[in-house]
Amino acid sequence: MQIDAPTQAGGHGKSDTVAVFSPGRYQVDPAKVRYSSAGLHIFDRNTGLNLLIDEIAAPSSLYSRAPRHVSIALTNRCDLACAHCFVPKSRAELPFDVVTQWLSELDANGALGVGFGGGEPTLYPRFAELCQHAARETGLSVTFTTHGHRIDQEMAARLRGSVHFIRVSMDGVNDTYESIRRRSFVALLSRLKVIRGVAQFGVNVVVNERTIAELNEVAEVAADFGAVELLLLPQAQTRTVSAVTDETLRELQRWVDGYCGPLKLCINEAHAEGFPTCDPLAAERGLRAYAHIDATGTIKPTSYHSTGIAVGEGGVLEALDLLAKVIGEDRP
Numbered sequence: 001m002q003i004d005a006p007t008q009a010g011g012h013g014k015s016d017t018v019a020v021f022s023p024g025r026y027q028v029d030p031a032k033v034r035y036s037s038a039g040l041h042i043f044d045r046n047t048g049l050n051l052l053i054d055e056i057a058a059p060s061s062l063y064s065r066a067p068r069h070v071s072i073a074l075t076n077r078c079d080l081a082c083a084h085c086f087v088p089k090s091r092a093e094l095p096f097d098v099v100t101q102w103l104s105e106l107d108a109n110g111a112l113g114v115g116f117g118g119g120e121p122t123l124y125p126r127f128a129e130l131c132q133h134a135a136r137e138t139g140l141s142v143t144f145t146t147h148g149h150r151i152d153q154e155m156a157a158r159l160r161g162s163v164h165f166i167r168v169s170m171d172g173v174n175d176t177y178e179s180i181r182r183r184s185f186v187a188l189l190s191r192l193k194v195i196r197g198v199a200q201f202g203v204n205v206v207v208n209e210r211t212i213a214e215l216n217e218v219a220e221v222a223a224d225f226g227a228v229e230l231l232l233l234p235q236a237q238t239r240t241v242s243a244v245t246d247e248t249l250r251e252l253q254r255w256v257d258g259y260c261g262p263l264k265l266c267i268n269e270a271h272a273e274g275f276p277t278c279d280p281l282a283a284e285r286g287l288r289a290y291a292h293i294d295a296t297g298t299i300k301p302t303s304y305h306s307t308g309i310a311v312g313e314g315g316v317l318e319a320l321d322l323l324a325k326v327i328g329e330d331r332p
Helices: 096-108 129-139 153-159 173-182 185-195 210-224 244-257 315-327
Strands: 003-004 020-022 025-026 032-036 038-046 050-053 070-073 113-117 139-144 163-170 201-207 229-234 265-268 290-293 296-301
Touching: 038 201, 070 096, 096 129, 096 315, 113 129, 129 153, 153 185, 163 185, 173 185, 201 210, 210 244, 210 315, 229 290, 290 315, 296 315
Parallel strands: 070 113, 070 290, 113 139, 139 163, 163 201, 201 229, 229 265
Antiparallel strands: 003 050, 020 025, 032 038, 038 050, 290 296
């Protein structure tokens, strides 16, 4: 049995949830239960508790068909123009009713969480209403990634109680941040004070030759303003910037090895090799673990992939099965 406390949903680190056995099923209320090749996974979106009972081997016929987590780019629109951004410069946007249908389908088929992104998701019409719907009508953990500058007291009041974790992008501090984001760093810090009153939050930082030297300051600021997590995102190649260099990755490894602060450190799977990561769900990989739907309604293995399948009238799972065939991945 393995227990992991706060995850992307946030939480208080409680580990006192009990699985109650009844013939043919396990049930924990209000937590969600998911069967996979990893075992029986119990997740409470309100506390962030993850409980994996890996002694239980369920038949593949009971495996949850949806990925464990799905990210959805609601819109490509953004009011920033960061050079490292890989999002297409189009005005694609997903219809509200279509997204709510997908959320219901994912929830019913074992997904544990949805992460809204973009572009900038707070520019999406009815964004707060969508989060409210997801929290009220599904059992999904609701997260989103934002630059943070649009979250004022009014938006915070509408999001409070409907979002379980927020990821805020902060590439460097002071002049470095302002040269990349073209926004005031002091203004961002004032928004962090508002955001921490909505839900637990973490900070994302794109790691490149400029930001690597400021990771200590980024981590200190994030912790001082109430963040619980630091997500390290080594820079990917775009039309305007190169991928992170090997030397910068080695510097990042040295920094991670020496970090002794309070934040939980995370890194994207594409760059996890060589880092001291812990993955209790290693048996649940690929499309069983994660998928991304972009703002055109195309489902992909990740947001960086060029290969994808349009989600049609058959829904997310039908498109997911087609995508698995295209990339040569087995699905139960």
